[in-house]
Amino acid sequence: GENASHSPEKDREHWDSDYPDCGGTMQSPINIDTARTIFSPDLRPIQLSGYSLPANERLVLKNNGHTVVLELPESLAITGGYAQQYRAAQLHLHWGSWLEPGSEHTVNGRRFAAEIHVVHYNTKYDSFNEAMVRPDGLAVLGAFLEVGPSENPYYHEILEHLHKIQGVGQEVLVPGFNIAGLLPANLKLYFHYNGSLTTPPCYQTVKWTIFNQTMLLSHDQMSLLVRSLRTDDSDLLQNNFRPVQNLHGRQVLASFQ
Numbered sequence: 001g002e003n004a005s006h007s008p009e010k011d012r013e014h015w016d017s018d019y020p021d022c023g024g025t026m027q028s029p030i031n032i033d034t035a036r037t038i039f040s041p042d043l044r045p046i047q048l049s050g051y052s053l054p055a056n057e058r059l060v061l062k063n064n065g066h067t068v069v070l071e072l073p074e075s076l077a078i079t080g081g082y083a084q085q086y087r088a089a090q091l092h093l094h095w096g097s098w099l100e101p102g103s104e105h106t107v108n109g110r111r112f113a114a115e116i117h118v119v120h121y122n123t124k125y126d127s128f129n130e131a132m133v134r135p136d137g138l139a140v141l142g143a144f145l146e147v148g149p150s151e152n153p154y155y156h157e158i159l160e161h162l163h164k165i166q167g168v169g170q171e172v173l174v175p176g177f178n179i180a181g182l183l184p185a186n187l188k189l190y191f192h193y194n195g196s197l198t199t200p201p202c203y204q205t206v207k208w209t210i211f212n213q214t215m216l217l218s219h220d221q222m223s224l225l226v227r228s229l230r231t232d233d234s235d236l237l238q239n240n241f242r243p244v245q246n247l248h249g250r251q252v253l254a255s256f257q
């Protein structure tokens, strides 16, 4: 498929020629119309375990040409809020440019500055690749990033290394830290729906959780995010978000009223 992070809008609509699922009816991201979400009191708080990593643990941070990916040990797990247990695989970000916001999901048509995705797979499968093609195979935790008054120390753990991986394919080892700090403190308030990967192969195997509380980064941190990485020698890696997809009748649940 095309270079997902960089191809002009028009190219994105032709993923389905190479990847049929990209033209499916349960695609992500979506716009969340809060007037049409269904309050579901049985949605329990998301519980994370093993997210606090010691500094002597080293994680691979990579510019893969489409986003920045932090590879995660399988010891991180979602142990509450989903019917089954899910194990972490990686986390990555979606962003815009100096001028434009770049979250993938939108809320009431509002696009946020950026969005983090922490990708997990169901522990009942032996590997990510096996889980990736199963309806209950993947769980992605998403949160919106906005500009706030002060520096975010957890996002600093990733952003401070971006200048070392400006080129596609470059990677660097970063010390462990509390990965939970990249997500909201309040894991009770979230939207939940069935969707897909937002890049080819667009498998429709993701149970999405989008938190209501947003993460705040300083202006300088957001600027670092949008101006550090390159897709090739000349182009900045920016606007790596997929357009919102049709709900096709899907319901979006909310854990709060």
Ligand SMILES: NS(=O)(=O)c1c(F)c(F)c(SCCc2ccc(C(=O)O)cc2)c(F)c1NC1CCCCCCC1
Residues within 6 Å of the ligand: 004, 005, 064, 066, 067, 069, 089, 090, 092, 117, 119, 140, 196, 197, 198, 199, 200, 201
């Ligand atoms: N929002 S998302 O979760 O769908 C998503 C994106 F939108 C993404 F844009 C990406 S990055 C694009 C896919 C890709 C490209 C190159 C490499 C590599 O060279 O290692 C790896 C992956 C990306 F990596 C992910 N997450 C991936 C989905 C792609 C295949 C499985 C790997 C884990 C999750």
Ligand SMILES: [Zn+2]
Residues within 6 Å of the ligand: 092, 093, 094, 117, 198
């Ligand atoms: Zn993503």
